Amino acid sequence: MGGAHLLLPASLGGLAAGILLTDLGIGPAAVVPALAGAAAVGLGLLAGVRGVVAMVLGVALLGVAAGTWRQDLATEPLDGSQPTVTQLADGAEHGLVGTIADDPRPRADRLQLVLSEVTATIDGQPVSMVDRLLVWLPRGIDARSGDRLILRTRVELAEDFDGFAYREYLARHGVGGIARARSAHVVEGAGGPSAVMTALRAVLLDGLNDLVPEPEAALGAGILLGVRAGIAPEINDAFATAGLTHVVAISGWNIAIVAALVMALVRPLGHGPGGRWTTALVAAGVVGGYVILTGASPSVVRAALMAAAMLVGRLGGSRAHATSALGLAALVMLLAAPSVLWDVGFQLSLLATAGLIWFGRSIERRLDSWPGWIREPVALTMAAQLTTLPVILVNFERLSLVAPIANVLVVPLVPLAMLFSALAAMGGAVLSALPLGPMGDAIGWFLGGSSWLVLLAMISVGHLVASVPLAAVDVSIPAPIAIAWLPILALASWAMRDATPPEEPSKVPDEAMTGAMAALARLVRPLPAAGLLVAVLLVVTVTGRPDGRLHVTTLDIGQGDAILVEAPDGATMLVDGGPDPELTLRRLGGNLGFFERRLDLLVLSHPHQDHVAGLIEVLDRFEVGAVLHAGIVFENAANERLVADATATGVPLTLARTGQIWQLGAATTVEALYPTDADAAAPLPEGDINNGSVVLVVRYGGFTALLTGDAEEPVESVLISRRLLAPVDLLKVGHHGSHSSTSPELLEATRPTVATISSGEGNEYGHPAPETLAALAAHPEITVLRTDTDGDIEVVSDGSSFQVRTDHGLSASRPVHGVARTGSIGPWPFPPDPPPGACSTSRTCPVGSSFIPRALLGLPWPPLGSWRAQASRSTSRWSRRRPCCTTSTRSRSAAPGASTASPARAAWRNSVTRSSPCRSPPIRSPPCWTTIAFRSAGHPSWLPWRTGTLPRPS
16 A cells, blocks of 8 residues: 555554543543544545545544543543542551662652552551552662562652642652651562562672762763762753763663674674574664663663664664654554653654654765764764754753764763773672682772773763853743644655665664764774773872872761861771762762772761761772761661661771770871760760760871861860860861850860861751851951852861862961970880770771782882772771770870760660770770771872862862
């Protein structure tokens, strides 16, 4: 029949029309268009060639009937005839059980997930709900896709905001309500093929995270595995401005790259009979496995179907085949899930693929005089933008003007990013399971560094292009004009049909087989490329060696605390981790070299969420020598998980007590000023866990820094009365600058030169408080810096002077308050027994890594075992343990035991864990030290830029 090519478009158009009319509430009953369509098809068959119009009309009407039926079926369960989550929004608490439908999405200090198969307990009886529930949980709960979640909470209905119909949006995705729970019980889900693939994806993700720092690891996970949740917002914004959003997610582009790589590997199979189809089937099988591996989310399945349409077109040898395959893919998706019609991702993916099919080769032919590596990315970008322009302008009201140049620069890097990220993921997983000693470190260094380098280049280009003036402009058009744009393009394509010669199979637009890729393949040879990568990574590694100075950096992690201390010889300590684990990891990635995978000491000042939540992921990503905490029990899921994870992985947990001194490297000491055993056992001052904070003082030469956690005025008064405070150069202002901390008496006792305040921009608590700022302003000699206005605040000292670096630049050098102490007896490096008068809280304590120096241009490499992050967090592989002292009584030591708590607040007292068996004897004892070994690689030194990653934009 001459009009057979119109049947698929007619059925697709009718299906979309039926869904649309039903959704608007004006659609006919499905039986009406079904009968009319059947009659029209029958007439068309009887009329033969002359019945083409009737046949096309009948197929379109059948499509309308199918669309109406599917949309009615999809929305029927939500009409109140069956139990729904929506009906639970009655203000009462309900016991709920459900299965986590997809990977949870971290959102700053909270976790967002969707529960399916929800069962609620109503009147003592379990009732199954037909829709799903959106749940918000605090960070720290280890919930994964496929797990069963048990919680008790109130259910509420979504509220629209900023003109966005949020409730309607959730309803289209089958979500009937929202729950915000403070805690939940997680039960691992059942096994099966999907559970196996989920576990495999988690292993690969962990392997990638083991070898690649943030924010590059999150971008690599998004490109390779479709895990986008951890990508930095500033990277998402920059890529959106530069027109690179398609790079950040699993799309037809990624699927086509996988298919092209597989087909290249199995190309020898294509020389035999039927070889062309054999390679295609192998590629299709691998792509199917890849789709399941990445979670088989609707967006990934959609991308796979779009890529399949391109593959069919390539095999069929004409864009007509590709168009038919694309229409069939869209038809299948709409029948499976009618609500996808309203999904912007579906619209963009469908239209972009159509643009590549119909305009990609034509535009490229008109740019024939351009170099291939420029011509084809520009042609593909312009082709996709032509068809997606109305959707972009209507939904986002923003147009990128730099997208062509950005794609020219970034598109050739995407296959390399996928390849190196895959190698790093597999390499990290293998090295975690099979430690290979020095050879494993070298392999991890190369694989992780190669992936990091390519991903860093992509991020840098994205930020650079997005920073161009007028990179994107705000444009808004009415919907009727947007709808009219597509028929205009169809007419343009029809007008160009005679001018477009038939394509050879290899010439059909294929996003993975572009001239840019061919040019890149000609330029990049395995051995020279590997040599170049090794040379670059060696330069980065060598220039990232310790610079012989102390670095104390108050990290800008929002409304919370995280302080990174880097000793002159490379040993590291992190005090607190902030509320947002991903943000904390990005800040660490920006301040440490890409090869830095160890933190010698992890300190939790107190178990509030804005201090402990980030430490969970830090413990997961880094090899940690020891965890130091106050040992005061506080109900917090993140704190409980931190303790459980440290115990499970063999990371020692040490109680911080007054008088303890830890040796951080060869010349830096960390001393605990608060609490004593009596303080930890007594009721908390004012019943506030903030007043259970560990207070530390860091010393290097004459430089001193006082880290107060969230300790408030009662604790400050105790420290002053015990004569534990002396003048300091750096004061970390307590409790984010709250009015309850940083009393005038504390400032008088410490007389700091620089005071840093860790607070989030526009935080709801009003931190820092005007009273605190006024108290600091009363001392004009104190320079006050804030993370919400100055970004990361880094204090760098050589022991006799120091400088401060912020987003605004580097300050002049200032002298320190004190002078280096001389004539004292240093710590015992590895004593066979505790020195006289010393004591131990446990039989073994960590002393860090004992590493084997390896010569490379006369310079030591990073330590052995530095690549073990998640699977090998214990120090047992490359470290020794010894009895270690935890308490030292000095002449200025604390007066014993009086509680500073108010009796009226005794009911707020938290119970405590078993106190340390190491108690200060009634007689004076010598100082007690814990030596923590240091690494040979640390903070970047004499270069004016960091080698860790792209700095945070100011």
